[in-house]
Amino acid sequence: xxxxxxxxxxxxxxxxxxxxxxxxxxxxxxxxxxxxxxxxxxxxxxxxxxxxxxxxxxxxxxxxxxxxxxxxxxxxxxxxxxxxxxxxxxxxxxxxxxxxxxxxxxxxxxxxxxxxxxxxxxxxxxxxxxxxxxxxxxxxxxxxxxxxxxxxxxxxxxxxxxxxxxxxxxxxxxxxxxxxxxxxxxxxxxxxxxxxxxxxxxxxxxxxxxxxxxxxxxxxxxxxxxxxxxxxxxxxxxxxxxxxxxxxxxxxxxxxxxxxxxxxxxxxxxxxxxxxxxxxxxxxxxxxxxxxxxxxxxxxxxxxxxxxxxxxxxxxxxxxxxxxxxxxxxxxxxxxxxxxxxxxxxxxxxxxxxxxxxxxxxxxxxxxxxxxxxxxxxxxxxxxxxxxxxxxxxxxxxxxxxxxxxxxxxxxxxxxxxxxxxxxxxxxxxxxxxxxxxxxxxxxxxxxxxx
Numbered sequence: 001x002x003x004x005x006x007x008x009x010x011x012x013x014x015x016x017x018x019x020x021x022x023x024x025x026x027x028x029x030x031x032x033x034x035x036x037x038x039x040x041x042x043x044x045x046x047x048x049x050x051x052x053x054x055x056x057x058x059x060x061x062x063x064x065x066x067x068x069x070x071x072x073x074x075x076x077x078x079x080x081x082x083x084x085x086x087x088x089x090x091x092x093x094x095x096x097x098x099x100x101x102x103x104x105x106x107x108x109x110x111x112x113x114x115x116x117x118x119x120x121x122x123x124x125x126x127x128x129x130x131x132x133x134x135x136x137x138x139x140x141x142x143x144x145x146x147x148x149x150x151x152x153x154x155x156x157x158x159x160x161x162x163x164x165x166x167x168x169x170x171x172x173x174x175x176x177x178x179x180x181x182x183x184x185x186x187x188x189x190x191x192x193x194x195x196x197x198x199x200x201x202x203x204x205x206x207x208x209x210x211x212x213x214x215x216x217x218x219x220x221x222x223x224x225x226x227x228x229x230x231x232x233x234x235x236x237x238x239x240x241x242x243x244x245x246x247x248x249x250x251x252x253x254x255x256x257x258x259x260x261x262x263x264x265x266x267x268x269x270x271x272x273x274x275x276x277x278x279x280x281x282x283x284x285x286x287x288x289x290x291x292x293x294x295x296x297x298x299x300x301x302x303x304x305x306x307x308x309x310x311x312x313x314x315x316x317x318x319x320x321x322x323x324x325x326x327x328x329x330x331x332x333x334x335x336x337x338x339x340x341x342x343x344x345x346x347x348x349x350x351x352x353x354x355x356x357x358x359x360x361x362x363x364x365x366x367x368x369x370x371x372x373x374x375x376x377x378x379x380x381x382x383x384x385x386x387x388x389x390x391x392x393x394x395x396x397x398x399x400x401x402x403x404x405x406x407x408x409x410x411x412x413x414x415x416x417x418x419x420x421x422x423x424x425x426x427x428x429x430x431x432x433x434x435x436x437x438x439x440x441x442x443x444x445x446x447x448x449x450x451x
Contacts (some may be wrong), residue, residue, distance in 0.1 A: 429443045
């Protein structure tokens with residue numbers, strides 16, 4: 001299998017001589033800190049050697065549970081938020097048919113995602129849709145009290161039990177949660193649900209290769225053995241003993257930090273394959289939640305090209321020069337489609353007749369990169385062979401390892417997220433949740449003053 005390739009030449013030209021190599025010793029120190037567990041947040045380094053720790057027996061267990069859900073469900077609803085939702089969705093939508101839910105004779109159940117918002121219309125429409133479907137639930141929550149997920153799970157659990165009965169519902173619900181504690185664990189033990197454990201030392205945004213991601217991905221009919229194999233290969237390629245010049249995660253971390261030190265504060269991850277949209281969303285959480293703290297951090301943005309060239313292209317080409325781009329390029333699409341000829345040629349496109357659509361797309365990709373570089377935007381190119389499970393496994397671990405290194409170069413704890421609690425405190429106070437009485441008084445007084 002071909003490995004990920006990294007081209008930094010169109011980023012390097014925007015940096016002073018020696019700017020990247022200057023990070024070599026810092027990267028080595030970051031790698032050493034990760035391996036020895038001496039970095040801030042070391043309690044959450046379980047992802048570091050997770051791929052190589054996954055056994056064939058464990059994969060077999062996950063696949064067996066997935067097969068039960070697949071055999072009994074037209075729809076599998078995954079309740080989760082953040083990494084508990086973005087990771088599996090990124091893989092499923094990146095690999096499966098883009099119109100899977102419309103295929104009448106499909107072999108796999110439709111996998112839907114909920115528990116990631118509190119939109120009443122969305123949830124009402126979901127529950128209405130499920131009234132005529134045989135469905136199962138994968139509830140992903142370490143605590144069981146995350147508002148969006150807990151609210152959604154209660155709705156879905158109530159509906160499933162009403163539709164099939166409590167005894168049958170028990171066989172259609174799987175909890176992916178803490179090993180011993182939390183509301184979701186208590187509920188699962190009480191009701192007798194099948195469970196998988198979210199490792200204590202793996203944070204949500206690094207959890208794709210735990211049951212958090214593997215179970216939903218297996219339910220979608222995707223080969224999780226190949227997904228893990230790709231991640232295992234990349235774990236070796238990005239290992240501490242691999243020289244800096246041959247380690248793609250080390251180089252990427254060094255380049256983006258060198259660009260940041262030279263005034264490039266925003267990284268735009270771009271792609272030319274619509275199926276990568278949710279991979280972009282997962283990447284944004286990975287880097288945003290890991291690096292955005294202590295008044296520091298590259299702002300992670302994303303664009304789906306060529307679509308967003310017609311909305312964001314002008315700003316990228318000629319706006320403030322505080323950005324750089326990282327492009328994920330897919331070398332080989334899974335399908336083949338030729339552009340047809342037309343006798344009248346009213347659109348003037350007969351010069352494309354007989355060409356593959358991907359040839360047009362690849363030239364749009366190259367033309368855009370050249371234009372943006374000419375416009376003063378550094379570009380990093382990451383090439384993968386195709387959108388399949390093995391390559392997704394590589395891509396997932398590559399960015400996880402790069403993020404771990406990059407956070408150390410930046411000087412932050414890349415494995416906590418204290419800032420996400422601020423909105424929750426205000427929300428609970430406004431909803432008058434028990435235990436938040438003082439916060440409720442304070443926020444009501446503040447709102448009165450602001451009238």
